[in-house]
Amino acid sequence: MSILKVRELMVFYENAIAINNASLECERGKITGVFGTNSAGKSTLMYTISGIILDLKRKEQMRGGERITVLGSILYEGEEVIELEASVRARKGIILCPERRRIFQESSVIENLRIGGILATRQQAKRTLEYIYTIFPVLKDLKNREGGFLSGGEQQMLAIGRALMAQPKLLLLDEPLLGLSPTIEEILTDAIQDINTKFGLAVLIVEQYARPILPIIHYGYVLENGSAVLEGTSEELIENPDVKSAYFGL
């Protein structure tokens, strides 16, 4: 039973096509990966699923700039959400952890987490907060530090924590390993796996750097020029010669 079904999704930035007839599914309680090089349409996919694209669209309209067109369907728990605002989708449980973290620079770590937890009940928030401190102990020590003063890795942990606080049913991670060191990568991938197994949370990871992510996913897609050209389980993808050469340099 899949929690998210994307069907024949097309996104145009004016005449340029960013996502071309992409279809993919996220299973309940599984980690799904989407891999692709730069300009494959990964971030656009994230914006479209989380609904941020509607906001971008409106801003472009205000400026009289590019016209963004979104066609196709996104079924979330059997319900069409493609027309819904990002905030409505978030309330339904689709939570995006955005690319480049986008944490609130001038708020402290704890404040960032509490902002994320605005949708949660008091008890949920308390429980999630404790859980976040167990998977990312470093955040507990830096509790009162301003977000902008954290290192890149700590910021990424904070961003994931903030997304978790919103009590997601489907967690979207946009390039969680962007520009991070191998040690931090390991902490993060372990954490993602832990989140998935402990809560049975469906996770959709979009990443360009497939090497550390491929082993932890259950099912994956390879995105190329806006279309899903390849799909398969983790093992199938790892064994695939094209993936090998493109993402492992073998």
Added chain:
Amino acid sequence: MPKTARRKKRLDRSVKVRTEGLYALTSWSEITYLLLPRLVLIMGLLSLPFFLDMYWQRVLCAAGIYGLLALGFDFLAEFVGLVCLGGAFFIGAGGYISGLLNAYLGLSPLVCIPIATVAGAVISTLVLVPALRLRGIYFAIVSFMFPLFAVYIIVALSAFGGTEGISALDNLPNQWVEVYLILAAVLVSLFLLRRLVDEDMGLILRAIKDNDQAVKASGISITTYKIRAVFIAALIGCFGGAYLTHLYGWLGISLFGMDFSILPIAATVMGGMGTLAGGVLGALLLTPLSEALRGFGQLRVVLYCFILLLFIVYKPEGFLSYFQRKYHQFELWEEV
């Protein structure tokens, strides 16, 4: 696929693509395509005074001043990233200097105006320099403050005629000089600014708006460039002020009035931010409009706000951007 199997596709007209390079000069149709909008604007502005009576010519002059301010505002806001609400300060500085030179030294307006333009711009720039490190709304607030300061200083010290102002200054030689001076100023500054923003300096200014740290990292002093940009905008605004003083033969604290800060912004929003010409056209529409609505008394502010609101809600890009697009591009339905 079901309901949305088509989307509107927007393509550049072939003549637009052909006229982008030097080849534009190879055929009459392409030259016409390039020149038409510009000629319509120039010819339209220059011939406008012939169709207007004395009163409306005056209105046109006022519209020209607002147009100049709108140009300066648009240039600073869209190309340098400084939202400057200090239009009234430019007008005031230029106006007071020119008026005082005329009243105390008895210089002719044609000498006063250039001196006041430069001197006023220097003063305005110096005043704004400390605020240049501020960005966005903070710069706007600080620049909004200066005209208010100036008014209080003049009132408190009773300097330069105090609240009464100085009247009976020399006017410009005749009505035609008045009208064509401002029209020429508007056209010249419009086309020079449009050229400037495509030159190297314009590139740097736009880069400052985008990401000032990256510009600094390229070894460019952003403060110097911001000062230059403010000076250019101030030059345009101060000319408007100096001209205004001699248009009415009077100077007073209403030269620092909020109208000069706010109306240009409205005009720019209406015409289209970042188009430069849009602000001028917006001013040419808004000023006569607010004159025509004078019969409504205080209600005209409401009507005027209502029009603005309609623009912000339904055509936030501004009418010039809209027409530009229609001129350069066509649309067609495409199956996907």
